Amino acid sequence: MKIGYQLRKLFCLILTDCNPTQPDVLWEKHALQICDDLPHRLRMSFSIPNPTDGEVCDYGLFLLNEYLVGLGKSLTDYPQMPLPTRDWQQSGNNRLILEHEALAYEGLDVVADQKISQLNVEQLHADTEVTDSVLNNSGKIFFLNGLAGTGKIFVYNTIADSMRSKGHIVIMVASSGIASLLLTGGRTAHSTFKITLNVLDDFVCDIGKKSFKAELFKRGKLIVWDEVPMQHRYCVEAVDRSLQDLLGIKKPFGGITVVLGGDFKQTLPIIPKGTREQIVCASLIKSQLWQEVEVLTLVQNMRLTSDDEGNIKFADYLIEIGTNPEEIIELPLEITRCKNSEELLFKVYPKLNVERTATPDYLRDQTILSAHNDDVSDFNALAIHHFPGEMHEFFGADQAIEDDIRMEDRGNRIANENMQAPDPPSLPPFKDGLCNGTRLMMEQLGVRVIEVRILTGSHVNDRVFIPRITLQPTDSEIPFKMSSRQFPVRLAFAMTINKSQGQSVKIVGIDLQNPVFSHGQLYVALSRCTSLRNISVLLSSEENETTTNVVYPEILL
């Protein structure tokens, strides 16, 4: 089996995140394996009947560079690395435009028509409104407002397929990495628009007027931006300002049709230690831009299987949970109550302790959700305790960074126990189906590299190599700068409710021993499942039939 494509991605990850001291030696030693799939491509695409090793590796270097450019780097950032000697670019075209054009494959029009025929009435209305604006260059700004599971992603992808099949460029982004993986050709808003992490109210995206990105936006006919309610409004305003500037058109988003979307009943922007007023004020509906927005609403829940009477009632109950500001609520009796953590674990993961139970489908179809990171860690520890097989332990290497002071000279200034405590929330997003929140199944454990299978999103079942990488968390809670070298993975039998937003799962366990604490969390947790009968909960005590819900009515449409 040829694995050159995977190895090239791994090599780029090593260059960008592992600080290798001699990348050229690594390249010289493994270049032919890293390029083992390229002789065929040179024969097919460049009509070179018998490519030499030199030509193959030169083309490999060109592709490495292309991939690095996508990560915001280039081979010239690594002076020891050789550079390609030949210009393998097949045309002078913009790489980003080519990538987008490649999403319009032959037969896409048939796929799009088939999807359009599946749309329900409200979905079809949304599709018609948006496509009219694109085709007539009206430059309208829409907000696709839909409860969890009403098919917003289905609609975005349908519209994108239909527009792309007509030759138009559609730019698809989402506020979270996980949501971006559900969009065809999706990326995070942060990487597409070059939005920095701490955006202020006058921020302008760092995109040069003559850059490939600027050209792409000039050609773009439609921008789709999912999960906007969880994004700080300053980010959306920055993109609006930047596009007006780049395109030289004083209309919202430079006159491009834009579909913003999401559900204000779900989680809102995270403002560290923010008050309710600050969180609400960070929301898009408090922006001037909101006055330009036309709201399109989806109502029918397409996630819950409608052949079950209980599910139809549950869809109404979910609306109640998402809108009713009452703090203490009762859960429907159809939801299974568990007495303790073990019972919830085995309800969600039956036979977890039996060899060969954990297939990709088994791991993909179920999850346990909790509002709190600590509770998630406790569940993961419990699950791995019961998981059969040999235990491997990998140690991360944390290091404090202090300007101009060597580690050995630091004495006891930073207590040892602090070094393991931080669990940085700010891991960088990865590419090609991997981002913070992608669920994976471990296939092979190596010392320096692990091989994993992607379980969710558009790259489902892809197998990927991941090396140990060095990260510098940007968590302001940690009183010193640190770097951490480790495999960027963690156990995911359980995950936080915020991380689960956007995912559909067949069997869900919700740990409410410590109740939710923020707007939309209970609603997101209860709405992940495809059937009411497959939800189990663990409440704070056996006698207690109620739990806390947090809703900010002032944010709801």
Ligand SMILES: Nc1ncnc2c1ncn2[C@@H]1O[C@H](COP(=O)(O)OP(=O)(O)OP(=O)(O)O)[C@@H](O)[C@H]1O
């Ligand atoms: N018209 C449709 N025909 C068939 N299946 C659909 C249709 N619309 C949505 N679905 C399916 O319903 C499920 C939920 O849809 P989707 O994920 O698009 O909803 P969403 O509104 O984006 O949800 P969330 O807000 O929770 O992320 C998915 O499995 C999707 O494939």
